[in-house]
Amino acid sequence: MTTVLDSRLLTDVLRDILSPFDLPPVEDVATRRQLARTLLSGRDNGFEGLALAYAVIAFCASTEDDAAEVLKLVRDNDEALVLDGARGGYVLLPCAQDQHAGLARELHGRLGGEVWMAVAWAPRRDLATARATAGDVLRIAAGRAPGVYELRSVLADFAVLRQPHVAERLARMIEPVVAQQPLLDALRAFIAEDGNRAAAARRLDIHRSTLDHRLRLVERLTGCRPTSPRALLTLSVALTAHSCPEVPLPH
Amino acid sequence: MLFDVGRLLHEEFLAVYRAAAADADGWEHAAETVAHRVGARLVAAKIPVAQVVVALRSTDRLLTETMLDDGGDARALAAAGTALAAELMSVFCADDDGLADALLAGDTPDGAAPFYTVVSVRGAVADRAVNAFRRHGPVLLAASGHLLLPVAEAVALPLCGDVREELGGEVWFCLAERPAARVPLARKEVDEIDALVASLGRSPGVYRIDDMLFESAVTRTPEVRDELGKVVAPLLANPVLVETVLALLEADGNRAEAVKKLFIHRSTIDYRLDQIEHLTGLSPVNPRDLAVLGTAIAMSRTNSLG
Numbered sequence: 001m002t003t004v005l006d007s008r009l010l011t012d013v014l015r016d017i018l019s020p021f022d023l024p025p026v027e028d029v030a031t032r033r034q035l036a037r038t039l040l041s042g043r044d045n046g047f048e049g050l051a052l053a054y055a056v057i058a059f060c061a062s063t064e065d066d067a068a069e070v071l072k073l074v075r076d077n078d079e080a081l082v083l084d085g086a087r088g089g090y091v092l093l094p095c096a097q098d099q100h101a102g103l104a105r106e107l108h109g110r111l112g113g114e115v116w117m118a119v120a121w122a123p124r125r126d127l128a129t130a131r132a133t134a135g136d137v138l139r140i141a142a143g144r145a146p147g148v149y150e151l152r153s154v155l156a157d158f159a160v161l162r163q164p165h166v167a168e169r170l171a172r173m174i175e176p177v178v179a180q181q182p183l184l185d186a187l188r189a190f191i192a193e194d195g196n197r198a199a200a201a202r203r204l205d206i207h208r209s210t211l212d213h214r215l216r217l218v219e220r221l222t223g224c225r226p227t228s229p230r231a232l233l234t235l236s237v238a239l240t241a242h243s244c245p246e247v248p249l250p251h
Numbered sequence: 252m253l254f255d256v257g258r259l260l261h262e263e264f265l266a267v268y269r270a271a272a273a274d275a276d277g278w279e280h281a282a283e284t285v286a287h288r289v290g291a292r293l294v295a296a297k298i299p300v301a302q303v304v305v306a307l308r309s310t311d312r313l314l315t316e317t318m319l320d321d322g323g324d325a326r327a328l329a330a331a332g333t334a335l336a337a338e339l340m341s342v343f344c345a346d347d348d349g350l351a352d353a354l355l356a357g358d359t360p361d362g363a364a365p366f367y368t369v370v371s372v373r374g375a376v377a378d379r380a381v382n383a384f385r386r387h388g389p390v391l392l393a394a395s396g397h398l399l400l401p402v403a404e405a406v407a408l409p410l411c412g413d414v415r416e417e418l419g420g421e422v423w424f425c426l427a428e429r430p431a432a433r434v435p436l437a438r439k440e441v442d443e444i445d446a447l448v449a450s451l452g453r454s455p456g457v458y459r460i461d462d463m464l465f466e467s468a469v470t471r472t473p474e475v476r477d478e479l480g481k482v483v484a485p486l487l488a489n490p491v492l493v494e495t496v497l498a499l500l501e502a503d504g505n506r507a508e509a510v511k512k513l514f515i516h517r518s519t520i521d522y523r524l525d526q527i528e529h530l531t532g533l534s535p536v537n538p539r540d541l542a543v544l545g546t547a548i549a550m551s552r553t554n555s556l557g
Contacts, residue, residue, distance in 0.1 A: 101532075133474060151478045152532055155543055159468035159475040166468045169461065195504060195538040223461075229504050229538035229545070233465060236539055 023049040026078055036081035036092055042128030051079070051094030053123045057104050058134035059115055060088030060142060060247045066113030073110055085250035088138075090131065095121060104148045114146045116247075135249055136161055140240055142247050156233055157240040167241035174238035176221040183221070186214035190226055191236050256298055256306040261313065263289050264335055268314040271331035272323025282331055286338030291362060293339075294401065297388045307336050351391035351399050354434040364401030366430045369437040370411060371397055371445045373423040374455060380422075383414045397438055404428035404459065411457045421455040423448055443467060450553035451546070466546060483547035485530040493548055495523045496535055500545040504538045 024031040035047065040056070061067040067087045074080040074091055081092040095103055104119040118137035122130035133151055140157040141149035151158060160167050177183045185204060190211070193199035201211040215226045222238075224231035263285050270278035293303055311332040318328050353360050354367060372380045377396045384390040384398060387410055391399040400407050404426060411424040425444040429437035440460055447453075447463045447470075460467060469475050486492050495513065499520075502508035510520050524535050533540040 129474075150532070151474065152482050155469075155475055155479060155482075156465050156539070159465065159472045162472045162475070163468040166464050170464060173461065191539070194536065227503055229500055229542040230465075233539045233542035237465065 023047070023078060023081075026076060032081055033083055036083040036090065039081065039092060039124065039127050040083060040090060040131045042125075044124050044127075050124060053095060053097065053121065054092045054127060054130070055095035055100035055103050056120050056122065056127060056130040056134045057091040057093065057107070058088070058118045058131070058138040058247075058249060059091065060138060060249065061116070062114040063087070066111070066115055069111055069113055070107075070115060073107060083250055085248055087248040089250055090134070092127070097121060101148065101150050108148045116141045116144075116146050117148045119148060119150055133158075135247075138247050138249070139244050142245065143240065143243075156237045157244075160237050160241055161244060170234070170238035170241040173222050173224075174235065174242050177218050177235075178239075178242055180217075183214050183218055186211055187218050187226065187235060188239070190215060191232065191239075195227065195229070195232060254296065256293065256302055257309055259289065259292070260306050260310040264310060264314060267335060268318050268323075268328060268331055271327040272318040272321065274324055274327055278327075278331060279334060282334040283338050286335045287362075290339045290341070294364070294389045297402070299388060300385055303339070307339065311336065351393035351397070352395075354391075354399060354431060355393050355395065355397065355438055357432075357435045359431045363431045366403065366428060367399045367401055367434050367437065368404050368407035368426050368428040369397050369399055369434060369441045370407065371423075371425045371441045373425075373445060373449065374420065375418050375422045380414065380418065383417050384410070387414065395438075397441065399434070408457060408459070415455075415457060423453075423455050424457045426457065426459060443470075451549040465542075466550065469546070469550065479543075479547045480551065482531050482533060483544070483551050486527065486544070486548065487551060489526075489530075492523060492527050492530070495520065496527065496541070496544050496548060499524075499535055500541055504536075504541055 024035070026032070039050070039054075044050075059067070059070050061070065064087055067084075067089070070091070071082060071084055071089070074082060074093075077093075079094050083090045083092075091107075093103060098121075100119050100121040104117050108115065108117050116138060118134045118141055120130040120133040120137070136158055137149050137151055137154055140154040140161065141147070160170060177187060186200070186206075189200040189203045190197065193203060197208060197211055197215075201208040204211065218235070219225045222235065224235050226232050226235060267278055267282045267285055270281060315325075315328050315332060319325060350360060350363065354363060355369075377392060377398070381390055381392045381398060384400065389401055391401075393399065400410070402410070407426055407428065411426060415422050415424060423445070425441050425448060427437040427440040427444070444458050444460055444463050444467075447466045448458050451466065469479060486496070495509070498512045499506065499509040502512060506517070506520055506524075510517050513520065527544070528534045528536075531544065533544055535541045535544060
């Protein structure tokens with residue numbers, strides 16, 4: 001397995017076995033969509049023209065037009081398989097190990113609108129796991145700035161989302177902060193500015209000492225001191241646990 | 252609940268002393284029943300053991316003298332006093348290892364409290380810790396070394412803090428509360444926290460699952476464990492970068508402070524931080540990423556990342 005999946009070898013193998021002629025033509029959107037659905041549900045139908053491994057890109061956009069732009073990008077790519085919904089979907093691209101993030105970034109770089117992408121990589125047989133991972137990463141990413149996200153960029157949030165009893169405990173811990181808008185805004189701004197107090201105060205257009213006061217209140221309510229990196233991670237994950245909306249991905 | 256322990260003992264024990272003084276049949280059985288009932292009440296009221304001992308002594312003296320004045324049998328009275336005290340203390344101190352072990356095995360024998368906080372002790376001998384806790388209230392010691400306090404976690408938390416101070420030295424307490432029937436789950440949680448606290452090298456203190464939520468979630472989520480292992484692997488090959496991450500974490504992400512700790516130039520740390528970001532894809536300048544890196548390093552040192 002390792003020799004085959006070693007990035008250089010795999011690229012060679014992919015080039016050799018990937019014969020696009022065996023896949024339905026790009027015009028046959030419905031058949032290709034069905035193929036994508038089959039692969040993503042973990043069933044490998046042994047189709048001749050399939051690659052050994054794929055990058056699974058889950059995406060969503062703030063508008064249908066932005067989502068359509070993603071589809072337009074891969075429409076003429078014979079190798080890409082797409083399972084699309086109204087404002088989001090999955091794109092499957094043949095990909096060597098450790099190349100998936102670059103691939104997704106390159107794709108995202110060609111887009112104009114607000115689009116969130118979550119990318120995972122897996123050999124063809126493990127695509128259901130990759131889909132679940134990409135889907136959950138996208139849920140977390142949707143609460144942050146548009147861009148490309150991987151599991152490693154949201155590890156803590158992901159772990160907690162997968163452990164409901166932990167998520168529940170954290171959601172309860174952060175509840176008193178969420179109930180007070182000024183405190184919630186202060187914490188969110190502090191997190192968004194990577195713990196830079198001056199920048200967070202500017203973002204909220206409040207005085208620095210006001211921000212400090214609010215952060216101290218957050219500490220009193222939760223027992224977590226926002227200026228400690230570990231505690232800030234806990235607070236940030238608690239916010240995700242408290243409200244992590246579903247994203248519009250097709251089933 | 253505040254009440255006069257001496258008065259309670261006096262009222263409850265009077266009949267037993269009277270029966271013993273008159274050498275009436277069955278006073279031994281009555282002594283056992285009464286002592287158990289009173290003991291359970293005192294346990295529930297969280298009366299410190301020292302207070303109970305004082306009250307027992309004065310009650311015994313008072314009742315014995317009264318009965319002797321009335322011409323009671325001195326030997327029978329002494330026997331009654333001893334029986335009552337022994338039975339009461341057996342309930343109160345619950346030196347009954349059987350109860351703790353039964354609870355940890357998932358049984359809820361008669362006389363069990365409605366819920367327990369299980370405490371693990373690291374850095375001190377369990378017996379010493381038990382004695383320290385006993386000064387504050389009832390405590391059970393299990394054969395496994397776990398302590399069981401018949402109180403809620405919110406009560407046990409400050410209590411553990413106090414006891415830790417009394418014991419002095421480097422002591423770690425980990426605790427979790429569950430209803431009596433689910434004490435085994437509390438023990439499981441406590442053992443998990445204790446293992447994490449020990450392996451992550453956390454400073455001595457009192458820990459609950461809340462303090463280790465991220466680490467606990469990581470160890471239970473295979474995808475995250477694997478990814479964290481991949482993230483940190485290139486770092487581990489470079490001890491200087493590992494040291495830099497840990498110093499920065501200890502300085503709460505303050506670069507100027509970390510520079511002082513590491514005896515290096517400001518531009519050196521900036522260069523190292525760039526290297527770390529390049530190798531791991533996580534930015535140590537971002538406090539959340541920094542915390543993740545720190546956890547990954549600590550967990551990899553104990554092979555928790557598989």
